Amino acid sequence: MRSPLTRRGLLAAGSGLAAATALPALSGCSALAAADSDPDTLVVHTQLGTTAPGSPTYLAALDRFRKENPGIRVRSIVNGDDLAQVYETARLARKEADVVMVNLYDKTLAWTDVGATVDVKDQLDAWGLRERVLPAALDAWTDARGRLRGFPYFATNWPVAYNRSLLERAGVDAVPTTGDALIAAARRLRAKGIAPVTVGGNDWTGQKLLAQVIQTFLTEDEARHVYTTGDFGGRGVREGIDYFVALRDAGVFADKVQGLTSDSMTTQFNTRAAAVESAMSSALASVPQGVARHTEVGGWPLAEGAAHDRPTIMRAYTLIGLWISPNGVKKLDHVEKFVRFMYRPDTVSRFIRESGRDMALRSTTVSSGFPLVAAAQRLGSDVSQVLLPDLYVPPTASQPLITATSTSFTRGTSAARVRAALEAAYRSA
Known part of the structure; x- marks a missing residue:
């Protein structure tokens, strides 16, 4: 498959990508000014920070990280569904962020292949983080050549x-x-x-x-x-x-x-x-308490002769990961501190407790404040799992x-x- 991340491919992908002036303003700076030449500034490009589920927890986590690491300035750039498009354009100008927080889907599937992001398998082991990740998440984020495309973070149940x-x-x-x-x-x-x-x-x-x-x-x-x-x-x-x-x-x-x-x-x-x-986990977390009290989670009903013997659900471990860009390699000490902080059990637990997020990381914390998310986590032998096609399309x-x-x-x-x-x-x- 021909990679879409070439200058020709990007400029053909949609109107407005040919010029930096067409890009939206992001948190007070343009996308092409995202990469800060200051070696003490870590630039994080993320889908969290506005209305996305987990945004308040993420912003609170950034504040804690800054307090614990006073020598590191953090600039956060926020995009929604257009994050991949904006990141790719910035990468063509070699002004991409150091860390990217986005899901593994569509355009991002090609990023490691074309050098837009780097294989982080060695860092996962060198930083002692492999045991923090669920094996299914590692499998999902590892490509056919054995490269780990990013550090897995958010997962989801989809009943x-x-x-x-x-x-x-x-x-x-x-x-x-x-x-x-x-x-x-x-x-x-x-x-x-x-x-x-x-x-x-x-x-x-x-x-x-x-x-x-x-x-x-x-x-x-x-x-x-x-x-x-x-x-x-x-x-x-x-x-x-x-x-x-x-x-x-x-x-x-x-x-x-x-x-x-x-x-x-x-x-x-x-x-x-x-x-x-x-409803995936983020939708379940948004159900009002009065509705949630009367809601049951289960699977999709089957037809006679189905290949499954129980109603079906989907699960995924590719919702958001922490990707390292070529610019991030130049600030690897800062990136390591940030990834370690995000992987810490207390940080992970807060996403589960405060935002009802399913995580691709090991944790004993339960989404007690989000009963439908917790109920979906408990679905076991009552349902059968089918394939989420995102990694294969x-x-x-x-x-x-x-x-x-x-x-x-x-x-x-x-x-x-x-x-x-x-x-x-x-x-x-």
């Missing part, structure tokens, strides 16, 4: 949240565990004016749920092949698409779901307008898959058209 109170109001006595039961529940909910399953059919949340439903008839190895190659023609994949289409056309998903986003989904569930949502196919997702969630779209839309997303790669 399905069911509002029992709304189900009971509609006369549904139990959380559905089969497709037939889900369809029957959806009909009852609609009769009471309640949306059944809400999801962002026009963004990444819908993409993930679609992938989850498609995997109903796939083993993990088969799913890995599908999402690596874009081959949606196998029998199990076609059965999964058929199952998705049957659920969709039976009215299981909220009205106009193809236009909804993750924010729409969260609002509908949290305001009791919808009874069910596919080619970066250039990620955004086209969002478009294909919206098409797929549009009622009346045939299974053949869904399959064609998914395969077309890969042809652009």
